[in-house]
Amino acid sequence: MIRVLLAEDQAMVRGALAALLTLEGDIEIVAEIGRGDEVVKAALSTHPEVALLDIEMPGCDGITAAARLHAQLPGCRIMILTTFGRPGYLRQAMESGVVGFLLKDAPATQLATAIRRAMAGERIVDPSLAMAALSEGNNPLTERERSVLAVAKGGSSIAEIASSLALSEGTVRNYLSVAIQKMGVRNRIEAARLAEQKGWL
Amino acid sequence: MIRVLLAEDQAMVRGALAALLTLEGDIEIVAEIGRGDEVVKAALSTHPEVALLDIEMPGCDGITAAARLHAQLPGCRIMILTTFGRPGYLRQAMESGVVGFLLKDAPATQLATAIRRAMAGERIVDPSLAMAALSEGNNPLTERERSVLAVAKGGSSIAEIASSLALSEGTVRNYLSVAIQKMGVRNRIEAARLAEQKGWL
DNA sequence: TCATCTAAATGACATTTGTCATACACAGTT
């Protein structure tokens, strides 16, 4: 039996995935969690061989959870199972010790297969996502541009961004302006959108 | 056996939900669809007794699909199963002939129960959502304000919104200004966000 | 018919935003 930990915030989806995996004779769900910050604790007490993590979770996001889990329990194979095919996430995930990256758009049958392949030591990446990651290239934004965009995303005014980051308004405008040009969009709303969509946060 | 149609765009979630329901002895999935605009066709050929629709789907959204399905096959009990607990959606859904509204945040066990209760002629609404709908009150936006906000949501400039709706720029500014004041926010980005979040689209 | 209402438009105005040139401090290199 392959011992699997399942972390996904939507209870119904989590339960459904558990049902799906339980139908496979060789897979056993040893932990079900709905928050990112409880992953490590649950893993330490249940010793899963494979951990399946969603990215969007309350507490902490799946990629952060993956990094922590990898540090604490390096023997556990971590797979990300998520809605978002942002190439930037794939890169971050791979740097966090993740061995597989599946999309919820993939057929349900692939999930069990992927788990078995992960157990066999393979790396699993959704092929369409891998292609996208290659063609996307790297994050063109600097650290500061990212942080400014992250705040701008919420719809704040320049003045609010400036005070929330302890920068001057002019500086904030500069970063936004540069980011807007780098991404070839026309205002900070589109810039924030695009950056988020690509996983460049 | 209760004949169920399942429409949900993420293949893995769809498959998992199907597995979950199939475990129940009295439920049979007669159709699985990943697009809103294929719901009616599938229903006409498989005659489900209950249809489970997600809101976010390619082709057309679940609420529109519900309205069409209700018109074509009034005997089929339609339930919305979705991520978004926007009270505005609940109202629209109820006006579209839907008998139940469940959130994916609810425990997995509730799904089968809800299906059986729908078959028994009950209306099923997630209690937390019903409360929210009551306390939220009504959509304060006029038709035009809504359409302008719907375009603004994508990050377009005023000029783009104006041409896309065949209105003058000044008029668009007026509508946005009124909407911004009605909602007590500070710019159209926040206004669009808030309106969407409340399901006031 | 007249009064009223609404959607749409206009124009004026202040504020916010995006762009750009420039400056300065600091760290790391050469």
Add this chain to the structure above:
DNA sequence: AACTGTGTATGACAAATGTCATTTAGATGA
């Protein structure tokens, strides 16, 4: 010590945006 790059800041300016008073043209209704 001089050079380079980066992060931060200023100030100036044009363009976009938000606000407001006012107008026009249809539609509705008494």
